[in-house]
Amino acid sequence: MTQKITITDSTLRDGMHTVRHQFTPSEMAEIASALDQSGVDIIEIGHGDGLAGSSYQYGFSFASDEEYLKAVCHVVKQAKVAVLLLPGIGTLKDLHAAAELGAKVARVATHVTEADISEQHIKSSKQLGLLTVGFLMMAHMEGPERIVEEAKKMESYGADVVYVTDSAGALLPDGVRARVAALREALNIPIGFHAHNNLGVAVGNTLAALAEGATYVDGSLRGMGAGAGNAQTEVMVAALHKAGYQTGCDLNQLIHAAEHIVAPKMSRPQIIDSVALILGYAGVYSSFFLHAKRAAEKFGVDPLAILVELGKRRVVGGQEDQIIDVAYELSLARKEKTVV
Numbered sequence: 001m002t003q004k005i006t007i008t009d010s011t012l013r014d015g016m017h018t019v020r021h022q023f024t025p026s027e028m029a030e031i032a033s034a035l036d037q038s039g040v041d042i043i044e045i046g047h048g049d050g051l052a053g054s055s056y057q058y059g060f061s062f063a064s065d066e067e068y069l070k071a072v073c074h075v076v077k078q079a080k081v082a083v084l085l086l087p088g089i090g091t092l093k094d095l096h097a098a099a100e101l102g103a104k105v106a107r108v109a110t111h112v113t114e115a116d117i118s119e120q121h122i123k124s125s126k127q128l129g130l131l132t133v134g135f136l137m138m139a140h141m142e143g144p145e146r147i148v149e150e151a152k153k154m155e156s157y158g159a160d161v162v163y164v165t166d167s168a169g170a171l172l173p174d175g176v177r178a179r180v181a182a183l184r185e186a187l188n189i190p191i192g193f194h195a196h197n198n199l200g201v202a203v204g205n206t207l208a209a210l211a212e213g214a215t216y217v218d219g220s221l222r223g224m225g226a227g228a229g230n231a232q233t234e235v236m237v238a239a240l241h242k243a244g245y246q247t248g249c250d251l252n253q254l255i256h257a258a259e260h261i262v263a264p265k266m267s268r269p270q271i272i273d274s275v276a277l278i279l280g281y282a283g284v285y286s287s288f289f290l291h292a293k294r295a296a297e298k299f300g301v302d303p304l305a306i307l308v309e310l311g312k313r314r315v316v317g318g319q320e321d322q323i324i325d326v327a328y329e330l331s332l333a334r335k336e337k338t339v340v
């Protein structure tokens with residue numbers, strides 16, 4: 001008998017990036033209810049950038065964290081509702097409010113080298129009785145040894161699970177395997193994996209993570225998520241069942257929810273276009289996708305050139321202002337060339 005894999009669906013959080021954070025609370029409730037009935041373990045909701053993400057910097061969401069949590073927690077009967085918290089964007093006050101409104105899981109996310117800043121959030125989350133997940137983002141930027149160092153910090157603060165988060169969709173299966181295997185060897189808590197599909201290998205990478213002993217994996221219906229999106233939940237679950245894993249999910253219900261409830265609400269097809277592909281190739285944060293497209297339009301430059309430069313500069317989440325800087329610099333360089 002294979003081990004039960006814990007499935008987190010992030011259609012209503014990572015997927016929010018693709019609709020510019022504009023799902024309404026009733027749309028969220030409808031999708032969350034379908035996910036709940038499909039047997040998904042954890043349903044992550046809220047602004048794409050997590051609690052308190054709704055801002056000038058990251059874009060305003062249609063409704064507040066409170067309105068989304070109230071709408072979703074009212075309809076979800078079996079699954080645990082999760083929130084994402086990026087220390088520095090969300091605060092302890094936001095976390096307390098989310099727990100009071102019914103969130104049962106907190107995913108505390110930091111850049112892969114910055115686990116230190118998660119200490120008080122992880123400890124508070126545990127005190128609130130939440131299942132607490134450490135989410136190490138941009139995991140392609142560091143090798144297994146460094147990731148182990150950072151993950152151990154999260155474990156020492158009390159995290160129940162630590163994730164290898166391929167925010168840029170830049171990892172290939174071997175890279176996933178090496179990172180997950182190192183964490184499995186060094187940690188005493190379950191390991192998770194969160195994929196982005198910029199190089200077209202999200203489901204394959206998820207299978208690679210499972211082969212090395214990860215037991216928590218993420219997906220989104222129709223793949224809805226930043227960049228080229230996440231592992232597509234219904235596809236991932238089908239692949240997991242074929243590979244002999246237990247998910248507790250009803251595949252038919254997931255397929256129905258994806259096709260009839262989520263697809264009509266999508267504002268763009270979840271494809272690997274040139275911008276998404278270069279995010280993965282250059283190793284850039286997937287949530288820069290729309291920001292880079294907008295900056296390219298504003299400054300009349302190629303979005304791919306912006307991403308390549310951001311990749312060279314090793315820009316990370318929270319440095320969105322550099323997208324504008326790079327676009328501006330590229331526009332100046334272009335003007336200089338034209339003059340000469």
Ligand SMILES: CC[C@H](O)CC(=O)C(=O)O
Pocket residue numbers: 014048049050109137138165166167168194226286287317
């Ligand atoms: C902006 C937070 C980010 O979307 C978290 C995440 O899902 C990732 O790093 O992949």
Ligand SMILES: [Mn+2]
Pocket residue numbers: 014167194195196225226286
């Ligand atoms: Mn993501």
